[in-house]
Amino acid sequence: MKTNSFPPDYKGFRFPPEIISHAVWLYFRFSLSFRDVEELLTQRGIVVSYETVRQWGLKFGQTYANELRRRRPRCGDKWHMDEVVLTIRSQKYYLWRAVDQNGNVLDILVQSRRNKKTAKRFFRKLLKGLQYAPRVIITDKLRSYGAAKREILPTVEHRQHKGLNNRAENSHHPTRLREKKMRRFKSAKHAQRFLSAFGPISGHFQPRRHRLSAGEYHAMLQTRFQTWNEVTGVKLVS
Known part of the structure; x- marks a missing residue:
């Protein structure tokens, strides 16, 4: 620490x-x-x-x-990842989020796509910020995760199952509440900026x-x- x-x-x-x-x-x-x-x-x-x-x-x-x-102390070595749709000015964006097995939010990324390139960008952002690799990652069946994982984290175990990823999906609920209160985000940059600060501060007191x-x-x-x-x-x- x-x-x-x-x-x-x-x-x-x-x-x-x-x-x-x-x-x-x-x-x-x-x-x-x-x-x-x-x-x-x-x-x-x-x-x-x-x-x-x-x-x-x-x-x-x-x-x-x-x-x-x-x-904060070092987070867990089991990473749950998920993405959720954000509608910003009638356009779809994707909020990528990773949490550990204890529910700590590791990082977020707002992007307009959810392809292999974006998944690789999210993995690199996580590794740069946390400075350690996970023991296992858990995702849904989006193929972008598997393709990016094979290049960025080739030795890490990867479990893909919809029912295993409830922890990551539940972590989106606070974001939905704030999105409603703010009458939606004004831009992808606005969402990224707000959520990057909101996660650590809100989570620190919960x-x-x-x-x-x-x-x-x-x-x-x-x-x-x-x-x-x-x-x-x-x-x-x-």
Whole structure:
């Protein structure tokens, strides 16, 4: 697990890191619009526009997400992969997603096709970001996976079965909720940018609660909030 020696640069921003990071956390953690976050901050006496919240999300969302990814323990060696259709301005795009056996989102990729070339691009993106190869990959019966796997991961076991891939398919549900709240994505670039930050930030605050006692769950949340404060450069009041 790596630590961050360089906190985010808040120079030139009128509001302190505590407010900025809280607004970004609200937006990416819950199904809220920029106007919803604006209203919640106003209730606390913090007057900002929804456009300011949007700019904070663009500026810091991916920065926070990248550091959370670097700090998390190594994920599992069984990768579940799946793709789902996104309709953007009446055109079909495909959201490729990989999760491990514990449900941790490994990475995503938004593309206009789901052929061998795109599958190879997704495999390379995963290997570059995670820097280790899986023991086994599990996919549906899309032939692009097998063709790409034979070139990129020739020694890795590959299981293709629709029923084995429920974990990856279930991981699309949070995306569908946000897609509905946002009234669909505006472009493929917009979807890629939002989901790249949304996955690590939202997942960081959603441990597998059904496997934890109440005490364990709250202790884990406290630890994860402490990590969040370190990532965002927020100083805790002792």
